[in-house]
Amino acid sequence: MKSFLGIDLGSTTTKAVLLDDGGSVLGRGITNSRSNYHLAADIARDEANVDARFTLLDRALEAAGETGEEAVQFRKRLLYHFRKVQQLAQLASLRDKALVEARGGRLGHHGAPLEDRLARLFEDLETNWRKPRLGGAARSDFFRDQASGDFARMAEKLADRALPFDVLMSVFDKVIIQVENERIDLTFEGNIRRALVSCLENESPERRARYEAAVLSVADTPLDTVRSIGTGYGRQTLPFPKDSIRSEILCHGLGAHVMFPKTTTVLDIGGQDTKAIQVDGDGIVTSFQMNDRCAAGCGRYLGYIADEMNMGVHELGPLAMQSTRHVKINSTCTVFAGAELRDRLTMGQRREDILAGLHRAIILRAMALLARSGGVADEFTFTGGVANNPAAVQALRQLVEENYGSRTLNISPNSIFTGALGAALFALRASQEVANA
Amino acid sequence: MSEPDPKAAGAVKDASMIKQKEMIAGHFSALSRAKESGKKVVYTFVPGNLTELLHAFDVLPVYPEINALQSGMRKKSGAYITEAERLGHSEDVCTYVKCDIGMLKAGNIGPTGEKLPEPDLLLLSYTGCFTFMKWFELLKREYHCPVAMLHVPYQGDGEFTPAMRDYVVDQLRTEVIPKLEQITGKKLDEAKLEEALARSSVAEDDLVWVLESAKNKPSPIDAYFGGVYYIGPIFTAFRGTDLAVDYYRTLRAEVQQRLDLGLGPLTPEGEMKNERYRLVVEGPPNWTSFNEFWKMFADEGAVVVASSYTKVGGMYDAGFRHDPTRPLETLAEYCAGCYTNLNLPSRISMLEKYVREYSADGLLINSVKSCNSFSAGQLMILREVEQRTGVPGGFIETDLVDPRYFSAANVKNRIESYLQMIEQKRRNAGARVSVQVPAAVAPKTRLAVLP
Numbered sequence: 036m037k038s039f040l041g042i043d044l045g046s047t048t049t050k051a052v053l054l055d056d057g058g059s060v061l062g063r064g065i066t067n068s069r070s071n072y073h074l075a076a077d078i079a080r081d082e083a084n085v086d087a088r089f090t091l092l093d094r095a096l097e098a099a100g101e102t103g104e105e106a107v108q109f110r111k112r113l114l115y116h117f118r119k120v121q122q123l124a125q126l127a128s129l130r131d132k133a134l135v136e137a138r139g140g141r142l143g144h145h146g147a148p149l150e151d152r153l154a155r156l157f158e159d160l161e162t163n164w165r166k167p168r169l170g171g172a173a174r175s176d177f178f179r180d181q182a183s184g185d186f187a188r189m190a191e192k193l194a195d196r197a198l199p200f201d202v203l204m205s206v207f208d209k210v211i212i213q214v215e216n217e218r219i220d221l222t223f224e225g226n227i228r229r230a231l232v233s234c235l236e237n238e239s240p241e242r243r244a245r246y247e248a249a250v251l252s253v254a255d256t257p258l259d260t261v262r263s264i265g266t267g268y269g270r271q272t273l274p275f276p277k278d279s280i281r282s283e284i285l286c287h288g289l290g291a292h293v294m295f296p297k298t299t300t301v302l303d304i305g306g307q308d309t310k311a312i313q314v315d316g317d318g319i320v321t322s323f324q325m326n327d328r329c330a331a332g333c334g335r336y337l338g339y340i341a342d343e344m345n346m347g348v349h350e351l352g353p354l355a356m357q358s359t360r361h362v363k364i365n366s367t368c369t370v371f372a373g374a375e376l377r378d379r380l381t382m383g384q385r386r387e388d389i390l391a392g393l394h395r396a397i398i399l400r401a402m403a404l405l406a407r408s409g410g411v412a413d414e415f416t417f418t419g420g421v422a423n424n425p426a427a428v429q430a431l432r433q434l435v436e437e438n439y440g441s442r443t444l445n446i447s448p449n450s451i452f453t454g455a456l457g458a459a460l461f462a463l464r465a466s467q468e469v470a471n472a
Numbered sequence: 473m474s475e476p477d478p479k480a481a482g483a484v485k486d487a488s489m490i491k492q493k494e495m496i497a498g499h500f501s502a503l504s505r506a507k508e509s510g511k512k513v514v515y516t517f518v519p520g521n522l523t524e525l526l527h528a529f530d531v532l533p534v535y536p537e538i539n540a541l542q543s544g545m546r547k548k549s550g551a552y553i554t555e556a557e558r559l560g561h562s563e564d565v566c567t568y569v570k571c572d573i574g575m576l577k578a579g580n581i582g583p584t585g586e587k588l589p590e591p592d593l594l595l596l597s598y599t600g601c602f603t604f605m606k607w608f609e610l611l612k613r614e615y616h617c618p619v620a621m622l623h624v625p626y627q628g629d630g631e632f633t634p635a636m637r638d639y640v641v642d643q644l645r646t647e648v649i650p651k652l653e654q655i656t657g658k659k660l661d662e663a664k665l666e667e668a669l670a671r672s673s674v675a676e677d678d679l680v681w682v683l684e685s686a687k688n689k690p691s692p693i694d695a696y697f698g699g700v701y702y703i704g705p706i707f708t709a710f711r712g713t714d715l716a717v718d719y720y721r722t723l724r725a726e727v728q729q730r731l732d733l734g735l736g737p738l739t740p741e742g743e744m745k746n747e748r749y750r751l752v753v754e755g756p757p758n759w760t761s762f763n764e765f766w767k768m769f770a771d772e773g774a775v776v777v778a779s780s781y782t783k784v785g786g787m788y789d790a791g792f793r794h795d796p797t798r799p800l801e802t803l804a805e806y807c808a809g810c811y812t813n814l815n816l817p818s819r820i821s822m823l824e825k826y827v828r829e830y831s832a833d834g835l836l837i838n839s840v841k842s843c844n845s846f847s848a849g850q851l852m853i854l855r856e857v858e859q860r861t862g863v864p865g866g867f868i869e870t871d872l873v874d875p876r877y878f879s880a881a882n883v884k885n886r887i888e889s890y891l892q893m894i895e896q897k898r899r900n901a902g903a904r905v906s907v908q909v910p911a912a913v914a915p916k917t918r919l920a921v922l923p
């Protein structure tokens with residue numbers, strides 16, 4: 036089967052989208068960008084391939100008339116087992132590396148007790164491995180996040196005077212980077228059989244045979260990526276020829292258009308930059324503005340605020356939504372974010388009110404870019420990580436309404452894939468161009 | 473406002489480049505010997521400069537803006553600006569000014585490594601930029617020398633009326649010429665002024681020919697990055713001299729040769745082989761990363777076919793020539809006609825004309841943080857030109873000589889995005905086939921697919 040790949044190499048996350056030759060999304064994949072863009076691109080692509088196989092499985096099941104509850108449940112369970120197999124493979128690698136680390140290196144002097152403790156810790160992690168979260172493709176919990184939470188919990192339990200928590204965690208910090216930077220086989224083809232075995236354990240032989248046949252036929256379908264286009268902050272580092280690289284502004288415009296075909300104005304607030312884009316009826320960019328060299332008011336800013344408040348970045352929006360008092364903040368300078376926050380806290384302002392003010396300040400900056408790019412026309416699509424933040428969305432809605440009147444505001448749950456989707460569509464178009472030439 | 477080091481303009485050195493380099497070296501060497509040779513020195517600005525008049529008095533001009541941009545190209549401006557800020561100049565002050573002040577404090581060493589002489593007079597031709605006044609107020613405090621102020625009325629209504637012209641001529645007679653006579657101790661030599669003006673107009677003809685050569689496809693020149701070299705002599709100390717006449721003759725012959733051979737412009741990487749985009753650029757260039765900036769265009773096959781920046785020292789392509797038969801009137805008209813003295817509607821018409829006459833694919837604005845004369849109203853200009861011509865506009869932000877305001881990644885991203893946007897528009901205009909987008913991706917829409 037032919038497929039077309041779009042990769043969006045962002046400063047925080049790398050996204051991949053696979054399309055089939057009719058332009059339908061086959062699969063999406065996301066991973067954290069690490070410091071290794073190549074690897075991040077590979078992993079995101081593999082993830083998209085996995086997702087694509089599951090889409091093909093859906094199609095195969097549907098074609099075979101397997102649409103009942105039983106099939107739905109099977110599909111769910113299979114995905115669950117597949118994720119488990121994948122993550123246990125990563126966990127095993129983490130364990131091996133941790134033990135090597137304990138034996139030699141800097142921590143060698145702790146000797147057998149450390150090895151022992153780690154062995155117990157991992158045993159426990161493996162048996163109590165939490166149900167992998169299977170939320171939409173836009174799940175933000177990568178292996179690192181989940182493993183680090185679980186590891187820390189266990190380390191707390193097992194730590195004592197001789198082997199304090201810090202020592203255990205230092206092992207984790209050291210080896211998680213190695214695991215993230217190694218290529219473990221996480222593919223569908225490589226792992227689905229094991230998942231299938233545990234998934235079909237209690238099934239009747241007849242059903243087992245039916246499902247097995249469907250799954251294995253999908254695993255054997257070649258997924259031939261005929262064209263790839265890369266975009267995003269790190270696009271220059273992709274091992275793609277120049278004509279396979281597109282600016283993220285074009286990709287965002289096209290991606291937003293595909294998600295919401297009536298889109299005229301696009302706002303993207305990412306980690307490092309904010310873009311205001313106008314597109315025509317075909318999703319072609321007609322004008323754009325982006326922040327200058329200063330990243331004030333971009334997603335990264337919220338990251339600093341979250342660190343400063345000792346919170347997760349995802350918790351900021353909901354807390355800000357509880358604000359009852361209007362606090363006006365003018366500066367969105369990343370460098371002074373901490374100072375600004377502490378000042379206001381000492382002035383006695385409440386955290387939720389300050390946060391609401393900060394969100395509004397970010398959106399005010401975006402409003403200036405929107406105005407410069409040509410305003411906000413109907414429909415208006417908001418993308419990027421910050422589009423998942425309810426307080427930012429609320430402030431945006433309000434300010435757009437005040438300045439431009441009522442507008443349809445589109446936010447897709449897959450908004451994080453907008454750039455990659457646009458890139459994939461460029462890939463599809465490019466190959467059609469070649470075919471038509 | 474240019475007189476950069478011709479070395480930067482590509483691997484191949486043309487005779488004109490060598491000539492320009494020698495001219496500059498000669499001028500700075502004469503400046504360094506001014507005290508011994510008894511020559512008087514006048515500091516003045518590029519827009520609305522009265523170079524022929526200065527030559528008639530045999531005084532040597534110094535252009536602080538040129539020194540600033542030279543410092544920018546030689547990577548010295550950052551330290552100079554920091555020094556000026558340490559002295560209390562705000563972050564928002566034009567960086568040419570701060571760079572100049574910093575250089576002065578560091579010993580006033582010019583671009584060729586020789587010390588610049590102190591001024592005997594500050595000739596303040598005021599053409600639209602308020603900063604000019606503040607700048608020379610600062611220099612006056614440093615040098616304690618007289619200032620001759622020439623107030624050139626802004627063309628707010630889009631024209632320079634006879635009354636305005638007379639007002640400027642009157643100031644030339646009663647303020648500027650007397651002060652020059654005072655410092656030199658001699659009367660204005662009118663014949664000398666007329667001869668200089670006649671030479672100016674010869675060189676101006678050749679310059680216009682060179683700039684207009686960019687109407688050809690492919691263009692034999694880059695009218696922005698290359699253009700700043702071409703305007704160097706005529707915008708500064710050499711207008712009205714035989715050296716300038718000679719330089720522009722040589723340059724014209726070189727460009728003619730490129731045209732005959734069908735060659736593209738020279739870039740930092742040698743000759744541009746494949747002209748893919750023709751742009752009109754509005755706004756001054758960035759000097760601190762000049763070559764890197766240029767390369768961002770050249771790498772993509774983007775050539776600038778016309779620019780407003782190459783008109784800050786005179787709008788010769790709009791028909792103006794220095795006229796030796798009306799010496800003072802012609803100087804007045806010259807001052808009034810510099811680009812930054814024009815109102816926004818005139819700027820828009822000019823850019824619109826460029827887009828059409830030079831068959832440009834787009835208008836790109838480089839908005840520099842420093843310069844209010846350029847930057848005010850730029851977005852309005854952009855939208856209006858887009859609307860009138862239908863070509864897409866692009867917008868980037870840098871600065872003149874403050875390296876802190878040049879983010880290479882950001883600028884490159886925007887330039888690439890802009891060029892790809894032009895490319896997409898072009899292709900889309902030629903699109904023929906279309907396919908149905910599956911409902912899962914885009915309900916109820918048709919998507920144009922390119923041939």
Ligand code: SF4
Pocket residue numbers: 537566567568569601602603604812842843844845846872
């Ligand atoms: S503000 Fe602009 S015109 Fe005025 S001195 Fe600075 S660069 Fe020149």
